[in-house]
Amino acid sequence: MNSTDMDTIVEDRLISRSEEPVNLEMPFASLREFVTPNEKFYVRCHFPVPTIDPTGWKLRIEGAVSAPVEFTLDQLRAMPRHTIAATMECAGNGRSHLEPKVKGVAWDIGAVGNAEWTGVLLRDVLAHAGLRTDAQEVVLEGADRGAIKEPPRPPNDINYARGLPMEKASRDVLLAFEMNGEPLTPEHGFPLRAVVPGWFGMASVKWLQRIVVTTQPFNGYYQSIDYTYWEERDGMPTLVPLAEMRVKAQIARPHMGEVVAAGQEYRVHGAAWGGEDDVAIVEVSTDAGATWKAATLLGEPVKNAWRFWELDWTAPADRGTYQLMARATDSAGRIQPPHRIAEYGTYMINHVLPIRVEVR
Numbered sequence: 564m565n566s567t568d569m570d571t572i573v574e575d576r577l578i579s580r581s582e583e584p585v586n587l588e589m590p591f592a593s594l595r596e597f598v599t600p601n602e603k604f605y606v607r608c609h610f611p612v613p614t615i616d617p618t619g620w621k622l623r624i625e626g627a628v629s630a631p632v633e634f635t636l637d638q639l640r641a642m643p644r645h646t647i648a649a650t651m652e653c654a655g656n657g658r659s660h661l662e663p664k665v666k667g668v669a670w671d672i673g674a675v676g677n678a679e680w681t682g683v684l685l686r687d688v689l690a691h692a693g694l695r696t697d698a699q700e701v702v703l704e705g706a707d708r709g710a711i712k713e714p715p716r717p718p719n720d721i722n723y724a725r726g727l728p729m730e731k732a733s734r735d736v737l738l739a740f741e742m743n744g745e746p747l748t749p750e751h752g753f754p755l756r757a758v759v760p761g762w763f764g765m766a767s768v769k770w771l772q773r774i775v776v777t778t779q780p781f782n783g784y785y786q787s788i789d790y791t792y793w794e795e796r797d798g799m800p801t802l803v804p805l806a807e808m809r810v811k812a813q814i815a816r817p818h819m820g821e822v823v824a825a826g827q828e829y830r831v832h833g834a835a836w837g838g839e840d841d842v843a844i845v846e847v848s849t850d851a852g853a854t855w856k857a858a859t860l861l862g863e864p865v866k867n868a869w870r871f872w873e874l875d876w877t878a879p880a881d882r883g884t885y886q887l888m889a890r891a892t893d894s895a896g897r898i899q900p901p902h903r904i905a906e907y908g909t910y911m912i913n914h915v916l917p918i919r920v921e922v923r
């Protein structure tokens with residue numbers, strides 16, 4: 564093994580964060596493929612994975628529509644299909660790095676992946692049902708259900724459900740039956756899931772069974788109690804449902820605590836993504852944030868997908884502990900914050916994360 568491979572053997576297997584419900588993350592240091600293979604794509608579930616028989620399964624559309632309709636899987640597959648790329652990041656990705664420690668799945672930085680999703684547009688399905696003029700939101704309901712354990716909690720079992728504003732729902736949301744050319748696996752939402760491009764993962768409801776068009780904002784559990792953050796509106800802190808992803812660059816190599824040989828030529832690389840805007844700049848600091856250098860963005864930008872980047876670094880001749888950092892800026896000029904933003908609670912962890920490297 565030459566020195567470039569020192570301490571760089573990383574397994575491809577997903578890391579288990581919990582068994583029931585199943586939560587798995589990708590070892591981010593194993594980042595190689597622009598399109599994350601299905602078996603390397605993180606899994607985030609709130610309840611046990613439901614077993615769904617596709618022959619009896621139907622998607623029901625109801626609420627503020629001309630008439631309720633149902634679609635079988637075959638009917639959906641016969642509609643005009645679209646394939647889109649979308650990077651999906653769990654809003655809690657990076658949580659284990661928060662100080663002080665907070666509750667929730669203790670993700671490292673691998674609760675993110677990029678896939679090609681095939682399915683039908685939500686707006687085509689809504690058009691079949693006919694939207695009423697007073698339609699305001701689109702609530703997506705999954706087939707998975709269970710009890711919430713921590714108060715404040717609804718007294719009975721609930722289904723996982725999330726609402727979307729009509730503007731987003733009728734623009735680019737996909738109802739996907741395929742992930743990277745394969746039927747969805749049970750963990751990723753078989754037979755049908757939503758893919759909400761540019762938004763944190765919680766919006767992309769899996770195991771879809773029902774769509775309810777509402778005339779009022781939906782205030783379900785995962786919209787009001789969980790998956791919210793504090794935003795200052797008219798001078799008042801207001802609870803707002805999480806939505807768009809925040810611009811972020813992550814370093815895949817070196818990984819936290821990696822040992823690098825003194826004076827070694829090292830390729831620092833990783834991925835960057837944001838919400839609905841493209842990544843414009845990635846900068847890297849190899850001196851704990853004192854100075855920054857532009858990294859090279861690789862390939863061409865793909866709408867709603869992450870962008871790989873790299874920077875050649877010569878490890879210092881002096882042994883010691885060094886801190887590497889990456890930060891991204893999107894095309895709207897938004898940049899990663901240097902420090903944690905308290906209002907984000909246990910979510911939207913996009914402040915600059917120092918990666919400690921041991922130079923020997």
Ligand SMILES: Nc1nc2c(c(=O)[nH]1)N[C@H]1C(S)=C(S)[C@@H](COP(=O)(O)O)O[C@H]1N2
Binds near residue numbers: 608706750752770
């Ligand atoms: N029905 C349902 N949909 C869901 C969830 C869930 O628990 N149930 N988890 C959400 C969250 S928090 C994330 S991050 C993504 C993860 O999708 P994945 O497991 O395919 O990576 O699914 C979302 N959709």
Ligand SMILES: [Mo]
Binds near residue numbers: 653654
């Ligand atoms: Mo998530």
